[in-house]
Amino acid sequence: MKRDRIKRSLWQNIKRNRVCYFLSLPYFIIFSVFTVLPVLISIFLSFTTFNVLEAPVFSGIENYARMLLDDEVFIIAVKNTFILAVITGPVSYILSFTVAWLINDLKPALRSIITVIFYAPALSGNALLIWTVLFSSDAYGYANGLLMNLGVINQPIRWFFDPTYMMPLVIVVVLWSSLGTSFLAFIAGLQGIDRSQYEAAAIDGIRNRWQELWYITLPTMRPQLMFGAVMSISSAFSIGDVVTGLVGFPSTNYAVHTIINHLQDYGGIRYEMGYASAIATVLFFVMLLSNKIVKNVLSKVGE
Amino acid sequence: MTGAKPAKRTKQLNRSFAGNLGVYTVLAVLGAFMLLPLIYTLVSSVKPLEEYWIFPPKFTVSNPTLKNFKELFSVLSDSKIPFSRYLFNTVLISFVGTGGHVILASMCAFALAKHQFPGAKIMFRTVVLALMFNATVTRIPNFIIMSKLNLIDTYWALIVPAFGSSLGLYLMKQFMDQMVNDSVLESARMDGAGEFAIFWKIVMPMVKPAWLTLIIFSFRDLWNIGSNTFIQSEQFKTLNYAMSQVLAGGVARAGAGAAACVIMMIVPITVFIVTQSNVVETMGTSGMKE
Numbered sequence: 001m002k003r004d005r006i007k008r009s010l011w012q013n014i015k016r017n018r019v020c021y022f023l024s025l026p027y028f029i030i031f032s033v034f035t036v037l038p039v040l041i042s043i044f045l046s047f048t049t050f051n052v053l054e055a056p057v058f059s060g061i062e063n064y065a066r067m068l069l070d071d072e073v074f075i076i077a078v079k080n081t082f083i084l085a086v087i088t089g090p091v092s093y094i095l096s097f098t099v100a101w102l103i104n105d106l107k108p109a110l111r112s113i114i115t116v117i118f119y120a121p122a123l124s125g126n127a128l129l130i131w132t133v134l135f136s137s138d139a140y141g142y143a144n145g146l147l148m149n150l151g152v153i154n155q156p157i158r159w160f161f162d163p164t165y166m167m168p169l170v171i172v173v174v175l176w177s178s179l180g181t182s183f184l185a186f187i188a189g190l191q192g193i194d195r196s197q198y199e200a201a202a203i204d205g206i207r208n209r210w211q212e213l214w215y216i217t218l219p220t221m222r223p224q225l226m227f228g229a230v231m232s233i234s235s236a237f238s239i240g241d242v243v244t245g246l247v248g249f250p251s252t253n254y255a256v257h258t259i260i261n262h263l264q265d266y267g268g269i270r271y272e273m274g275y276a277s278a279i280a281t282v283l284f285f286v287m288l289l290s291n292k293i294v295k296n297v298l299s300k301v302g303e
Numbered sequence: 304m305t306g307a308k309p310a311k312r313t314k315q316l317n318r319s320f321a322g323n324l325g326v327y328t329v330l331a332v333l334g335a336f337m338l339l340p341l342i343y344t345l346v347s348s349v350k351p352l353e354e355y356w357i358f359p360p361k362f363t364v365s366n367p368t369l370k371n372f373k374e375l376f377s378v379l380s381d382s383k384i385p386f387s388r389y390l391f392n393t394v395l396i397s398f399v400g401t402g403g404h405v406i407l408a409s410m411c412a413f414a415l416a417k418h419q420f421p422g423a424k425i426m427f428r429t430v431v432l433a434l435m436f437n438a439t440v441t442r443i444p445n446f447i448i449m450s451k452l453n454l455i456d457t458y459w460a461l462i463v464p465a466f467g468s469s470l471g472l473y474l475m476k477q478f479m480d481q482m483v484n485d486s487v488l489e490s491a492r493m494d495g496a497g498e499f500a501i502f503w504k505i506v507m508p509m510v511k512p513a514w515l516t517l518i519i520f521s522f523r524d525l526w527n528i529g530s531n532t533f534i535q536s537e538q539f540k541t542l543n544y545a546m547s548q549v550l551a552g553g554v555a556r557a558g559a560g561a562a563a564c565v566i567m568m569i570v571p572i573t574v575f576i577v578t579q580s581n582v583v584e585t586m587g588t589s590g591m592k593e
Binding site for chain 1: 430434466
């Protein structure tokens with residue numbers, strides 16, 4: 001009886017709000033089909049062997065076992081992905097905040113110009129390929145020419161093909177183009193802080209700008225810091241296309257081969273969809289877990 | 304409010320002279336790092352081929368020329384597909400994808416921000432969760448879905464997923480939450496306005512900064528789509544794909560490649576410069592509660 005009534009009232013509630021469903025479902029259905037469903041398919045396929053042509057065959061945890069025990073390149077990819085994420089994620093996050101903080105007190109016109117300069121690389125997509133020209137392998141590349149002219153080196157360095165330089169260069173290029181959405185969120189967050197808070201704090205004995213930063217600025221803009229962290233983490237773990245653009249595929253000795261590259265190798269070239277899905281599933285949970293950890297750390301800021 | 308003019312602080316904690324000098328030095332060094340590759344691209348695009356063979360290579364150009372742009376267009380029109388087709392593809396994808404995304408995401412955001420209905424909370428939670436991972440991890444199942452829907456090798460394969468981008472919905476919902484006043488909507492309802500009319504005639508004009516922001520983000524992503532597994536026939540490929548083929552041509556093509564980079568980056572940067580203040584206002588409401 002009671003359950004029936006609850007059911008009926010839920011149905012009435014849905015009927016009463018039907019205009020809300022007309023408004024929200026067109027977006028939400030598309031979002032679900034291309035974002036939620038793929039995650040579920042990925043998790044399902046990760047427990048199968050699937051070559052696209054034949055139906056998937058259940059294979060238990062075989063894919064996961066293979067990844068850990070039988071695929072040396074995957075281990076390299078994990079290592080590279082973590083090196084890239086652990087360096088570019090925090091550095092780009094701190095850089096975004098620092099620049100936003102430094103330009104916050106400048107005149108609005110100057111602030112706008114600096115914002116465009118720092119945000120431009122993130123906007124310009126493929127323009128990062130210009131780095132392959134700057135660091136090209138012959139003596140006509142700018143970096144080689146300069147170093148040879150100064151007598152630092154005698155032979156041109158094959159920058160993007162020599163494992164010694166590949167990782168550092170990729171990190172530099174990624175950082176160059178990484179002042180993106182979080183950077184804009186930080187600029188806006190700093191602009192939105194009520195100035196009277198600083199006056200009150202000065203009376204309460206805040207003595208220098210560092211104390212001001214730690215006790216007022218950072219806690220006040222914690223929501224933006226959270227949002228920025230989410231943006232930075234998801235992009236730091238999905239470096240892959242940049243690598244292919246800069247060093248080709250696969251990179252020399254897999255020196256900057258990332259999980260995303262590995263995923264493309266098995267999914268896009270070898271059509272081992274089950275195994276590729278297992279790789280994607282692992283990366284998916286790594287991203288969610290990192291978000292959880294970073295959120296816990298950020299909730300302690302300013303305490 | 305970010306749109307407000309910053310009031311003068313009465314008790315400002317000023318930086319010392321040395322502090323100011325430090326700030327400007329740091330900004331100048333970092334700014335040079337960001338700007339120099341872009342300037343190098345610009346300079347290279349007007350550098351005649353002869354100057355590419357000078358040793359040591361120079362950062363500057365002595366005899367600027369527009370030859371590289373001419374070469375770029377002639378290289379591109381030599382291919383089986385005319386240059387105008389690539390341009391048309393990218394413009395079509397960018398405009399339709401961005402337009403559809405802004406309208407659908409705003410409609411959904413309005414329902415989620417200003418109405419309580421069964422399922423609303425779970426919808427928004429799912430979108431926030433989706434912000435935490437990047438679409439690159441779902442490429443493979445997306446390919447399977449696209450082929451089941453028979454969308455492979457059509458414009459829709461690039462356009463439809465853009466409609467459902469999670470960042471746009473998130474930003475729009477947060478902005479409506481904080482910037483659209485419920486009493487305005489209430490009085491419109493009293494006057495007998497329907498929800499669609501309220502959305503289109505009252506809410507959309509109020510959230511102009513937010514939809515300009517959605518435009519810049521969506522446009523940037525679509526404009527920069529390069530080679531993509533969803534598109535296999537040459538006639539559906541994008542401008543960015545064609546341009547990166549030129550750039551892959553090595554030093555002999557460096558001038559034309561740089562010209563391609565300039566054309567590709569100038570469009571999104573211009574769009575951003577025009578919409579900047581609106582974007583910053585929107586990002587002011589982007590904050591995330593735990």
